[in-house]
Amino acid sequence: MGFGKYNPEIIEKKWQKAWTDTGAFHVETDTSCPKYYVLEMFPYPSGKIHMGHVRNYSISDVVARYKRMKGFNVLHPMGWDAFGLPAENAAIKNKTHPAEWTYANIDDMRTQLSRLGYSYDWRREMATCHPGYYKWEQQFFLDFLKKDLIYRKKSPVNWCETCNTVLANEQVEDGLCWRCDTQVEQKELSQWFMRITDYAEELLESLNKLEGGWPERVLTMQRNWIGKSIGAELDFEVAETSDTISVFTTRPDTLYGATFMSLAAEHPMVEKLIAGKPEADKVREFVAKVSNMDRIVRSGDDLEKEGVFTGSYCINPLNGAKMPIYVANFVLMGYGTGAVMAVPAHDQRDFDFAKKYNLPMQIVIQPEGETLSLEGMTGAFTSPGRLINSGEFDNMPNVDAKGAIVEYLGKSGKGKKSINYRLRDWNISRQRFWGSPIPVIYCDECGIVPVPEKDLPIVLPEDAIMNEDGRSPLPQMDSFINTTCPKCGKPAKRETDTMDTFVESSWYFLRYTDARKEDGAFNRDALDYWLPVDQYIGGIEHAILHLLYARFFTKALRDEGYTGLDEPFANLLTQGMVLKDGAKMSKSKGNVVDPNAMIAKYGADATRLFILFASPPEKDLEWSDQGLEGASRFLNRIWRLAEELEGSISPVGPCASPNGITLPSEAKNLRRKEHETVSRANRDMENKFQFNTVIAATMELVNEMYSLKDTLLKSDGGKFALSSAFSTVLTVLAPITPHLCEELWGIMGYEGSIVAAAWPEYDESALVTDELLIIVQVNGKMRAKLSVPSSASKDEIEKEALAHENVVKNIEGKTVRKVIVVPGKLVNIVAN
Numbered sequence: 001m002g003f004g005k006y007n008p009e010i011i012e013k014k015w016q017k018a019w020t021d022t023g024a025f026h027v028e029t030d031t032s033c034p035k036y037y038v039l040e041m042f043p044y045p046s047g048k049i050h051m052g053h054v055r056n057y058s059i060s061d062v063v064a065r066y067k068r069m070k071g072f073n074v075l076h077p078m079g080w081d082a083f084g085l086p087a088e089n090a091a092i093k094n095k096t097h098p099a100e101w102t103y104a105n106i107d108d109m110r111t112q113l114s115r116l117g118y119s120y121d122w123r124r125e126m127a128t129c130h131p132g133y134y135k136w137e138q139q140f141f142l143d144f145l146k147k148d149l150i151y152r153k154k155s156p157v158n159w160c161e162t163c164n165t166v167l168a169n170e171q172v173e174d175g176l177c178w179r180c181d182t183q184v185e186q187k188e189l190s191q192w193f194m195r196i197t198d199y200a201e202e203l204l205e206s207l208n209k210l211e212g213g214w215p216e217r218v219l220t221m222q223r224n225w226i227g228k229s230i231g232a233e234l235d236f237e238v239a240e241t242s243d244t245i246s247v248f249t250t251r252p253d254t255l256y257g258a259t260f261m262s263l264a265a266e267h268p269m270v271e272k273l274i275a276g277k278p279e280a281d282k283v284r285e286f287v288a289k290v291s292n293m294d295r296i297v298r299s300g301d302d303l304e305k306e307g308v309f310t311g312s313y314c315i316n317p318l319n320g321a322k323m324p325i326y327v328a329n330f331v332l333m334g335y336g337t338g339a340v341m342a343v344p345a346h347d348q349r350d351f352d353f354a355k356k357y358n359l360p361m362q363i364v365i366q367p368e369g370e371t372l373s374l375e376g377m378t379g380a381f382t383s384p385g386r387l388i389n390s391g392e393f394d395n396m397p398n399v400d401a402k403g404a405i406v407e408y409l410g411k412s413g414k415g416k417k418s419i420n421y422r423l424r425d426w427n428i429s430r431q432r433f434w435g436s437p438i439p440v441i442y443c444d445e446c447g448i449v450p451v452p453e454k455d456l457p458i459v460l461p462e463d464a465i466m467n468e469d470g471r472s473p474l475p476q477m478d479s480f481i482n483t484t485c486p487k488c489g490k491p492a493k494r495e496t497d498t499m500d501t502f503v504e505s506s507w508y509f510l511r512y513t514d515a516r517k518e519d520g521a522f523n524r525d526a527l528d529y530w531l532p533v534d535q536y537i538g539g540i541e542h543a544i545l546h547l548l549y550a551r552f553f554t555k556a557l558r559d560e561g562y563t564g565l566d567e568p569f570a571n572l573l574t575q576g577m578v579l580k581d582g583a584k585m586s587k588s589k590g591n592v593v594d595p596n597a598m599i600a601k602y603g604a605d606a607t608r609l610f611i612l613f614a615s616p617p618e619k620d621l622e623w624s625d626q627g628l629e630g631a632s633r634f635l636n637r638i639w640r641l642a643e644e645l646e647g648s649i650s651p652v653g654p655c656a657s658p659n660g661i662t663l664p665s666e667a668k669n670l671r672r673k674e675h676e677t678v679s680r681a682n683r684d685m686e687n688k689f690q691f692n693t694v695i696a697a698t699m700e701l702v703n704e705m706y707s708l709k710d711t712l713l714k715s716d717g718g719k720f721a722l723s724s725a726f727s728t729v730l731t732v733l734a735p736i737t738p739h740l741c742e743e744l745w746g747i748m749g750y751e752g753s754i755v756a757a758a759w760p761e762y763d764e765s766a767l768v769t770d771e772l773l774i775i776v777q778v779n780g781k782m783r784a785k786l787s788v789p790s791s792a793s794k795d796e797i798e799k800e801a802l803a804h805e806n807v808v809k810n811i812e813g814k815t816v817r818k819v820i821v822v823p824g825k826l827v828n829i830v831a832n
Contacts, residue, residue, distance in 0.1 A: 003646070003747070006639040008603025012739040016117055024755050025119040027075055029513075029529045036072035037530050038064045039509055041538030041546070045080045045087075045127075047105035049112045051578040051585060051611070051623065052539075054595045058608045059575055059617050059689065060537045061118045065735035066685055068119075069759035075530055077512040078113065078120040080106050082129035084501040085163050085179050088434040092466045098434040099462065102129055112596060116604045117738055119755075124515040128504035133511065134436035135457035136521035137503060141439055142450050143560050149195050150428075152448065156266055156291065156333075157427060159187040164470040165431045166191060168500065171545075175293075186291045191429040192438060192497065196552045200421040203551055204228055206567055213571040215618070218543045225544050227422025232406040234341065234415040236261060238273070239313040239322060245269060248336030248420050252409075253401040254343040255318045256390040257364035262307065262328035262353070264338035265290035270310065273325060277311030283327055290329045305330055305353045317414040318405065319391065328353060334424050344380065345372075351380040364389050365398050426549065428500045433464060433472040435498030443485035443492040452486050458494070472496060505546055506553035509533055509568060527563050536569040543574070573689065576620035578611075585623070593623055605737035606632040612691040612736055635740055638702060638729065642744050645709065645726065648719050651749040654678075654728035654760035658720065665771065666708050667721035674725040675766040677701045681732050682762070691736065698732050701725060723748075731760050775826040776801045778810045786827075794821045801827040 019025065040060040043053060064076035082102050091098040106127060113120075126133055144150040158167040162182040166189065171178045196203075204226045207219050231250035238245060245261065263270060265287040274280040286308040307328035314323050323341075330349055331340050344354035344361045354361055363372050365385040372381055387393050393401050409415030429438070437458040439451035451458060461480050464473045474480055474496040485492040513530045514523035538546075547569075554568040577584050580591040598607050610631035615621040655678055663671065680697040684690040705725055712718025727748065734741040734754045745754040769790055774797060776784040784804040788797055798819050801807060807829065814831040821827050 003639065003643045006636050006740075008605060008635075008739070009600075011743045012115075012117060012604050015739045015742045016114060018742075018753070019117075019119070019755070020122075022753070024753060025076065025121050026123060027073060027121050029526050030073050031529060033073040034071070035075065035530055036064075036067040036535075037075045037533045038067065038535045039075075039077065039512070039533045039537070041536070041542060042079045042081050042505070042508060043109065044084065045082055045102055045105040045109055047108045049109060049595050051593055051595055053113075054116065054607065055578055055611050055621065056537060056539075056575055057113065057116070057118055058611055059573070059691070060535075061116075061608075062612065062691055062735040063535055063537075063689060064119050065738065065755070066759065068755065069731070069735070069757060071758070074119075075512070076119055076121060077124040077515070078118070078122065079124075079126040079508060079512070079515075080109075080128065081501065081505050081508075082106065082127040083134075083435045083498075083504055085165070085432060085434070087129075088432055088466065089163075089470065091434075092468055092470065095466075097462065097464065097466070099129065099460075102127070102434075115596075115599055116608065119738075124512050126508070126511060126515045128436075128501075128508065129434070131457040131459045132518070134504065136511070137436050137499065137507070138439040138451070138456050138458060139453065139521060140507070140557065140560075141499070142453060142456075144194065144556065145440075145450055147560070149198065149556060150192060151195065152190060152192050154188060154190050155193075155427070156186050157189050157191060158184045159189075160184055162470065163432070164472070166427060166429055168427055168502075168545075186293075189429075191427050193425040193427055194552075194556075196426045196549075197421060197423055199552050199555050200226055200228070200423050202555060203423075203548065206551075209567060210570075210572075214569075215540075215572060215574055218540070218547070218572060218574060221543045222548055225423065225548065229420045229422075231418055231420065232402075232409075232415050233337070233418040234317055234409060235413075236314040236317060236323070236339075236341070238269075238325075239315055243269070243272070245314055245325075245339050246337045247339045247341045248418055249341055251343065251346070251402070252405045252415070253387065253398040254346045254364055255316065255341065255405055256387075256393075257343040257345050257362045258316055258323060258341040259321070259344060259354070259360045259362055260323050260342045261314050261325045262331045262340045262342050262350070263310070263325060264331040264333045265327055265329070266333045267327075267331075267338045269339075270327060273310040273312040279309055279311040283308050283310055286327060290327070293329065303330055305349060305356060307353060307357065317409060317412075324359070326353075326357075335422060336420050345374070345377065346380050346382060348380045348382070351377075362389060426500075426552075428503055429497040430500055431472055431497055432470070433460065433466065433474055433498065435501060436504065437474075438495040438497050438499060440495045441483060441485060441492045442495065443488065443490060445490055446485055446487045446492075449485055449487055449492070455486075472498075474498075502545060502549050503553075506549040507557065509536075509550070510554075510557070510563065522562055524563075527565070531563070531565050532568055532570045535571045535573065537573045537575060539577075540574040547572075573617060575617050576615065578621050578623060580623040582622070598628060602628055602632045603635075603739075605740050606635055609635065609695065609737050613695045614692070616692055617689055634699060634702075635737060637706075638733075638740065638744070641702065641705060641709075642726070642747065645713075645722060646747075648713055649723040649726055649748060650719075652720060652723045652727065654724060654731045655762055655766075656720070656724040656727070657763070658717070661717050661720050663717040663721060664712075664715055666711050667715070667717045668769075670704055670708050670712065670721045670725055671766055672769060673701055673704045674721075674728050675762040677732065678728060678760045678762040679767065694732065695736065698729055701729060705729075728760050730754065731757055772824050774801070774824075776804060776807055777826060777828045778807060779830060779832075780828070783807050783810050790824075794823065797821050797823075797827060801829065 038060050040056050064074050068074045087098045087102045091101045158172050160177040160182050162180045172184050229250050232252040234247050235244045274283045307326040310325045312325045314325055342350040344350040345363045361374055366388050367385040387396050387401050406415050439458050441449045443449050481494050483492055483494050513526040517523055550568050554565055557563050583589055585592045610628045614627050677697045681694045684693045712722050730741040730745050742754050771787050772790050774786040784806045798821050811831045816831045818830040
């Protein structure tokens, strides 16, 4: 009886329901079984999945299903990164509450993801906007506040006027807000910070533990962002005052070459330096201009260097030279001390600045075997050499002079060794509504008072009415803001800032291990069993923001006694983008492909197959309608093969042993191909998840079955080989195209779900061939094919080749000059 037409919609819905009804992917802590925790970066609930989602989640689903077949207890959860500006802005636009908009989108996206057949344990689903989740985030805030890991201070911040909120440095891209592309301004505000810098050294050092598991590119990006610099802190006296300005430098060897000083516009000494000076107004005008520039732009190499003289001077602590003090646009308070000793002959930024403002230069390092001159210099000399014009340090290699000069200055109290980091503390305050409320109270009598733990969570009000201009409604809501002080009982005010949404995504992977726990943030036994995450999957765009914060949070929670974990993610895969017509898919480019439409037309299995076959996971993928059609044709081909073999194949198991069954030569060839396929699949699944080559190997096996089936169906041994090979096709493809494989698994007569089937194991002996196919060439042209025993000697192969009927015909009347035998491959006969 025929199967009828392959109908992916019917089959996929059938098996999705079956998996749900049976709890096929439910998982519990089981210390008797090896665990595997696979996780993709959870999505923001926009309401509509895109092809980037499909690729990311298809990759992780294959890993989860494969590891389950390999005998692991697999945790594969899903949840929603649900707070943030997009939901709030959409709610304002649609005149609704962000919660209503967000939860409706979550329902839509859950349905869409379920349609793709992903093997999630949906019992662990969570949304970060649910009070049952952010209650514990508020608890962590209080824990960190007690430990002084969180503090409040006034600080210049990145302000987006359109979004009406502060942005972290990492959220400013080319001077624009990462969400709305508005030009970012600088504002002075009181903000809450986490002391991520307290962990700078550990964050840097423990990157070494991740080598081999994380992409080198990501490790480099994190190292550069943390930006450790080993140098010295030097004190420069301000001329004619008792003040000093501290400078951090990695080049104390060039101190004799310092000819002026550059300060950041925000440096606290600026006003004092210009007080009563004729340059004051000009400096203030420059400071106002520079303070509103993006800090990342200011630190760029391509920035045009600009500055203004303060009217004050400082004294070089080594040679006593009087140096003018400038305010410069390329100096930042966020690095070092916000003051730079300018050595124009040996620093390119200082060189450009000195040339522009006609400031003096002094060469203090000469290259070996050369003589530099100021007249001949077109740029700063930054290579190693020996000191000149440096007093008692002359002729010393500049590398050795670094320590010697710092030691010399240390004796007079004018310098000391110092380590500096580029990393700044994490500003977590946001002036928007849709985020976790910060659990503190402001009291006129008691100051800043933490909310008592028994009063957590501080819940966002459900009756909030959103302001059209994006301002948070919380400061205007008396029902929210007015409270009593927990210490003195007098009237007080709640904090109206909410936390940066990156706080939520910094610990969600921990909560998944016991997502419904109500009497604590975590179940320590579950944490100890499941963590670290064995395989984390997400985009390279999160290499700094999310991954650095998650690493910091893991260490901070460890030090609070919540976990014993040092690093959250043992292995990281950064998948490539999905492109169309050579560009990233976007509505503005008009090149978006709707996954829902593709699933409706071709099915989830075909969509998954194409997106996994078209490119290795870490590379960008070029979308192709023809490629998706090809994936669909391949699945139809498997369906037709099953139909043609119906009644002739049986559930003997994948890579089954013949156990006394006589196999004809064609069956041996198919069996060898089957075991080669599994051997390749094992290697490529384990080696960076090269699913494309796994699929290619399976396609070859299907082709082999088609070419041999008519012959093999004539014998019991042939039917056995076909049964085993088809079982292998289904088990190898089961993680990739699970619905089709489930359906055909049952049709073959297997009991139970293929989800519970074991990954096939190949037999080394099956890879050894009994016979070899030898090509015979005469004068470079193929004239025959020989099938010879694999044990045949060179002489035996040569004798059989020369005796072949077609070879005899082609050398007739000629003299055989040479016979070259390449064992296992060919015979080349030269005759004339």
